[in-house]
Amino acid sequence: xxxxxxxxxxxxxxxxxxxxxxxxxxxxxxxxxxxxxxxxxxxxxxxxxxxxxxxxxxxxxxxxxxxxxxxxxxxxxxxxxxxxxxxxxxxxxxxxxxxxxxxxxxxxxxxxxxxxxxxxxxxxxxxxxxxxxxxxxxxxxxxxxxxxxxxxxxxxxxxxxxxxxxxxxxxxxxxxxxxxxxxxxxxxxxxxxxxxxxxxxxxxxxxxxxxxxxxxxxxxxxxxxxxxxxxxxxxxxxxxxxxxxxxxxxxxxxxxxxxxxxxxxxxxxxxxxxxxxxxxxxxxxxxxxxxxxxxxxxxxxxxxxxxxxxxx
Amino acid sequence: xxxxxxxxxxxxxxxxxxxxxxxxxxxxxxxxxxxxxxxxxxxxxxxxxxxxxxxxxxxxxxxxxxxxxxxxxxxxxxxxxxxxxxxxxxxxxxxxxxxxxxxxxxxxxxxxxxxxxxxxxxxxxxxxxxxxxxxxxxxxxxxxxxxxxxxxxxxxxxxxxxxxxxxxxxxxxxxxxxxxxxxxxxxxxxxxxxxxxxxxxxxxxxxxxxxxxxxxxxxxxxxxxxxxxxxxxxxxxxxxxxxxxxxxxxxxxxxxxxxx
Numbered sequence: 001x002x003x004x005x006x007x008x009x010x011x012x013x014x015x016x017x018x019x020x021x022x023x024x025x026x027x028x029x030x031x032x033x034x035x036x037x038x039x040x041x042x043x044x045x046x047x048x049x050x051x052x053x054x055x056x057x058x059x060x061x062x063x064x065x066x067x068x069x070x071x072x073x074x075x076x077x078x079x080x081x082x083x084x085x086x087x088x089x090x091x092x093x094x095x096x097x098x099x100x101x102x103x104x105x106x107x108x109x110x111x112x113x114x115x116x117x118x119x120x121x122x123x124x125x126x127x128x129x130x131x132x133x134x135x136x137x138x139x140x141x142x143x144x145x146x147x148x149x150x151x152x153x154x155x156x157x158x159x160x161x162x163x164x165x166x167x168x169x170x171x172x173x174x175x176x177x178x179x180x181x182x183x184x185x186x187x188x189x190x191x192x193x194x195x196x197x198x199x200x201x202x203x204x205x206x207x208x209x210x211x212x213x214x215x216x217x218x219x220x221x222x223x224x225x226x227x228x229x230x231x232x233x234x235x236x237x238x239x240x241x242x243x244x245x246x247x248x249x250x251x252x253x254x255x256x257x258x259x260x261x262x263x264x265x266x267x268x269x270x271x272x273x274x275x276x277x278x279x280x281x282x283x284x285x286x287x288x289x290x291x292x293x294x295x296x297x298x299x300x301x302x303x304x305x306x307x308x309x310x311x312x
Numbered sequence: 313x314x315x316x317x318x319x320x321x322x323x324x325x326x327x328x329x330x331x332x333x334x335x336x337x338x339x340x341x342x343x344x345x346x347x348x349x350x351x352x353x354x355x356x357x358x359x360x361x362x363x364x365x366x367x368x369x370x371x372x373x374x375x376x377x378x379x380x381x382x383x384x385x386x387x388x389x390x391x392x393x394x395x396x397x398x399x400x401x402x403x404x405x406x407x408x409x410x411x412x413x414x415x416x417x418x419x420x421x422x423x424x425x426x427x428x429x430x431x432x433x434x435x436x437x438x439x440x441x442x443x444x445x446x447x448x449x450x451x452x453x454x455x456x457x458x459x460x461x462x463x464x465x466x467x468x469x470x471x472x473x474x475x476x477x478x479x480x481x482x483x484x485x486x487x488x489x490x491x492x493x494x495x496x497x498x499x500x501x502x503x504x505x506x507x508x509x510x511x512x513x514x515x516x517x518x519x520x521x522x523x524x525x526x527x528x529x530x531x532x533x534x535x536x537x538x539x540x541x542x543x544x545x546x547x548x549x550x551x552x553x554x555x556x557x558x559x560x561x562x563x564x565x566x567x568x569x570x571x572x
Binding site: 008009012014027047048049050051052054055056059079080081082086087088273274275276278279 | 328467470544
């Protein structure tokens with residue numbers, strides 16, 4: 001950080017932003033080094049999470065980036081952390097989209113000249129969708145995004161890449177414990193009915209009247225990213241389910257956007273940021289993307305976003 | 313205000329997993345007229361680093377006392393309720409034992425720091441095996457492994473030996489007396505309650521505590537959830553907020569003639 005002071009709590013301010021009837025919570029960290037005009041909006045992975053992210057990884061990252069001159073804002077989606085509401089629908093549009101829109105608008109009003117958005121897991125998918133909507137977002141930094149969900153309907157609840165085959169479902173249902181639950185627990189029966197309904201809706205959506213698969217919702221996102229000329233950088237753990245799903249499907253079928261994404265793959269499993277190694281890998285990569293500081297042992301690291309670009 | 317509530321949360325993964333429940337409790341109590349302060353201990357969440365990099369029982373008490381003092385300035389005359397979740401229950405009980413507050417809420421409490429770390433280590437192994445990042449558990453005890461390495465990773469958090477060595481010697485301080493009601497709120501997967509908490513309730517009651525014991529059944533283990541559901545729909549998240557708020561209102565709400 002070349003002598004710049006790492007930020008602390010005194011450089012931070014908690015805010016609640018109105019967002020379509022809800023109030024989303026966030027923490028703004030002001031630059032503690034010479035300001036560079038870039039704001040970084042950080043999104044966590046959704047449910048069971050909070051603005052500081054797992055193990056305080058966003059808190060640490062925000063304070064380090066502030067030392068490099070970035071303004072950062074780590075926020076809670078509605079229904080998570082300190083925000084109001086109930087996160088019942090994990091589609092990346094709807095209220096979730098409004099949450100992010102409120103933060104993007106607010107950061108613009110704070111004087112940000114350039115906006116970067118970063119997210120992990122589901123939050124990365126939300127970040128990608130927001131980048132397609134907002135020309136103001138110049139760069140999206142995505143850590144282990146479940147991109148395959150863009151092929152369905154961008155909701156982890158309705159868009160699982162792989163459903164169990166029917167034979168497997170029958171085998172599970174025939175287990176004594178499951179059969180007993182089906183007979184005795186109305187809540188379990190309700191959950192099974194709901195799941196069956198969702199699978200049917202998904203199947204019906206994919207095989208619309210013509211018999212051909214319906215258009216991919218991800219295509220709209222790709223169109224937006226191309227229109228906005230968004231710089232999209234992705235970090236995957238090579239064993240992460242999202243990455244493996246992409247490999248199995250031969251890249252990004254339907255999206256045909258491999259040229260849009262600058263992908264880095266690490267051997268560290270990243271999904272859920274469940275280990276210190278995953279948190280450190282994500283931290284290191286985001287700092288490197290933003291500042292251009294070469295990663296330890298990676299002398300070929302790319303230039304940071306602060307380097308002048310042709311557009312500048 | 314009907315009273316002020318100091319909410320002492322937990323640490324590590326407990327903090328994150330239960331955060332929404334703490335927030336819901338605070339807002340439910342606020343809707344009933346209580347002022348509630350919740351906070352992140354140094355070394356966690358949005359707060360600065362812990363002194364010397366690792367939290368200790370002393371630093372947890374200091375942090376909680378700082379927030380308590382601030383809360384007292386906001387409403388000096390109101391009755392004070394101290395609520396502690398998991399390892400925060402050790403902090404809350406210690407504050408009440410030392411004279412803070414008129415009543416105590418123990419929310420899914422651990423009875424000792426040693427138990428807290430033992431359970432955390434076990435859950436860490438289960439979560440690690442399930443995620444495929446951990447295949448076997450070393451046969452060496454937790455204490456020895458911590459002492460040898462200086463710190464260990466548990467559920468994606470760095471647990472320092474100094475924190476373990478200090479917290480693991482702490483046990484739940486008994487709070488007795490008819491003027492200090494205690495709510496023991498148990499949350500678990502099993503229909504039957506925890507033997508440790510049953511014994512604690514029995515012992516404290518025999519020692520003169522005015523203790524209510526409530527049990528809430530969780531639907532799935534938080535550390536290996538089988539399916540996603542909105543947090544407000546989980547009985548282990550919404551249940552405690554409702555139960556604690558109802559108990560607090562019943563014990564502290566100002567009747568027409570003034571505060572109890």
